[in-house]
Amino acid sequence: MDADVIIVGAGPVGLMLAGELRAAGARPLVLERRPRRRDVPKAGGLGGQILELLRYRGLLERLEAACADPVPAPRFPFGGVHVDFTDLPDTPMHALPLPQQRLERLLEERADELGTEIRRGHPVVGVSQDDAAVTAEVHGPDGPYRVSARYLVGCDGARSRVRDLAGVGFPGTTYPEVNRLAQVTLPDTVTVLDDGGLDVPGFGAIRPGFTRTDRGLFGLGSSPGAEAVSVFTTEDEATEYDDDAPMTVAELQGSIRRVLGADLPVGEALRLSRFTFQARQAEHYRRGRILLAGDAAHLFPATGVAINAGMMDAVDLAWKLAAAVHGWAPADLLDTYHRERNLAAARTMLHTRAQVALRRGHDPAAEALRELFQELLTDEQPLRRMSALLSGADIRYPMPGADHPLAGAFAPDLTLHTDQGVTSVADLMRAPRPVLLDLADRTDLREAARDWRHRVDVRTAKTGQRPADVLLIRPDARIAWAASLDEPAGTAAPALRQALSTWFGAPDPGSS
Template sequence: MTAGTEGAANAETVVVVGAGPTGLMLACELALAGARPVVLERLPEHSGQAPGMAINSTVVELLDQRGLMDPLRDESLEWPQAHFAHLFLEPTELSEPHEYTHVLPQAHLERWLEERAGALGARVLRGHEVVGLAQDADGVTVRVRSGGTERDLRCAYLVGCDGARSAVRQLAGIEFPGTDEPFYGIVGDLATELTDEVIGHIGAHQCPAGVYTVSPFGPGGVRIATGEFDAAPPDPDAPVTVDELRESVRRLTGADPVPGAPIWLARWHNATRQADRYREGRVFVAGDAAHVHFPLGGQAMSTGIEDAVNLGWKLAAAVGGWAAPDLLDTYHAERHPVGERACLTTRAQVALMHPMSRVAPLRDVFSELLRFPDVNDYLVRMAGGLDVRYRMAGQPSGDDAHALLGRRLPAVPLNTADGPSSTAQVLRTGRGVLLDFTGRNGLDERLDGWAGRVDVVRAEPEPRIGACALLLRPDGRVAWAAGDRVERAEQAGLGNALRAWFGAPARAGAPA
């Protein structure tokens, strides 16, 4: 493939393929960090419909870190519950404060992220389909079809966020192994008033042959999903009809379905697949292009958004010329195990849901186990994505590692030298942050070479954090931590962390 008129002369920094939540969040992250990404979307316009309905605790906190959550709270419903295979948990009993899952229609989130991405300088080009790619040592040439014509677009990096049938993943030669189980799933929105009859349907219902869920998405409608295990639709490629949805409800429940006029109907599936690698040279995959699994508790959409927040600042660092040599490799190293874990835990939940004739006794025993605080805590963290911990380069591991290393901080108010703030607000810039609770100025001198990459925030000691100083990556992960005081060994660890995550200092001789 050769570059056309939009080749090297008009090269883009990063091209993101797919304007779903993952692709748009990635565009926001890149643009915030100074890159100017282009998002290519195959569909000519925003449809206003999408299957996702929830974001978990971790993603609520990630959006809050960027100042994106507050405008969405009026459009979402805080849901202080979580579940494992529709066995309900108690997030309110966690030992430290965290956000709860929010019911938030995917279409609403996409509109807001697209608006934010545009305001930051990203471009979204709809009606653009990727049909080919070629990469070399300097970049990627993408063949794009739009309006009946094809052209080449040159970029430094290409990211496929284009769903389970990702063209980018296939064109890059990345394998997508896994399984597709027999399943007859329908999801859709109905326009209906929330009468007592309709409210009686709301909730997640476990049926002998599958699952039936109903949730409101506003004052005038409900989202309905039916899922029949070990079954298949008569014609998987045929458009879904409202009669087909109603018959599925009757088969599952034996009762009449929710009345209402269909707004949107689609099919969903029970597939579990994961890309064997998340990077091929200058091409990356994220979201459903990297992993698909049974959708439960918002894990699918949430895992993809977290992929975007992990990758965005790293790609921006590479575009900016200051990334450490192996920084981009840490995307696969950190996110592939998380995707693998999501596939495992959702399959475990499906195993507790069908066939009900066999698993009902196991569900009863499992319900008894959930009464133990440690079991509840473990599963709430897993469902909310709060249990993810990365290995931090240049830092102790195992028993010698600080408890916060690799984790994200809970939402804690801070009293900083510039006034009231919080652990979320200090990350609004998208840069790294050195949180200094020591009351001394010595740590500042060690960051001279990383100005513009790492901000210094001095704050009064906060006992709930359990450290006197912390280095946060732009995604909020703790890259370095000192306990009661900053000893010589901790100072060396800070230098290691700065080089690993923020590259070499900008000028020779800078303290490290």
């Protein structure tokens, strides 16, 4: 075969998947239809749980170093209102302002460093599969050819050719909104008010945040010391736009004029992007040896979520594909990818559809709903719940046979004291390998895991106020199983062996 896994699409999801697969010892081949990285701006940054995962992999510092803009305070738009997490000292919802083009470059550098082959200008036009392999028909610069692999993953976006070729339905809703987002400088003729708002001739004062008119929504944001302001418009249109056609300053100004009924002079445009909203989920994330991730699997009707969800898809899927390639994956391991990431997408769909309801209403009842929602978020507990929801920190994957409160959750970054010094859970998760973390010197449980020692790294450490005696952590940093404090060996050891078999296959032959 030409590769272990063919990845169709070299956006952030495909490149993240390629890096994770290569780090797990599999051979990916990335096929991208465009001859070069796209110049049209799309996502403007990352936020939520993916930042913690990238930190665990040792990649976050590298991404932070590439940020030209200061990291903003944790304030986020939500359905036409603003949610402010700055008063929460431990909010999991943060953002990293890294334009997608720069993110793709960094992820491609990582994939290259690990030895990944990436072919640009190689669109996939056909896909077939049998019990042993999947074959892609490709139109390369030098003519058509075929490549084969054990698996193929469609990371090729909302109009996924792979999804269509696999016959996977993509039901949902397309909303009539056209959204335009820009970062622009302002000429001296525009008066900036003391509160950061603007005085627009013909309209009057516009405060920071959202201004609603009977023609749409106008958003304004700025950061202290920033040279540019963020401008956002939403209006209903029947026009269909080509995603590859860049937005112009004239188009932005035309939209502002329609929404506000007045002209807003702008200077240099640092970022211009246009997008529409859809709420869709693939009926299946897996069909045989073909799988889907990112926008090919789900579309959400709100900003700031798609790239985060897609990259988390990649992290969940990569180690499972690598396990299948290496021959130790349990029979249904790949099926858990759909169950887990479909569950996560449903949670994201819940809050993004709620944002649709908040932002699209224009009558007094809708205004009352937005005002009440904003008022509720002045209380700490609703704010904490919203922080966990938006970041994805509240997602718990189903873990068969594991009833500990931490089962299915993202592993907390505990400070660990070992014979070699101080380390952390994040340090243990640099590579996408499972870890059995013994926090209570449980010789009985380390012995129970001995038959998986070639697949599972066993680590012993101490930590303050340990949450469990032992944590079994999957390569995606999810807790597969945990032993409660002082849980009897007669109960814990069989349960641990069952969890190890469920996630990491049968014991090594002859290891007992």
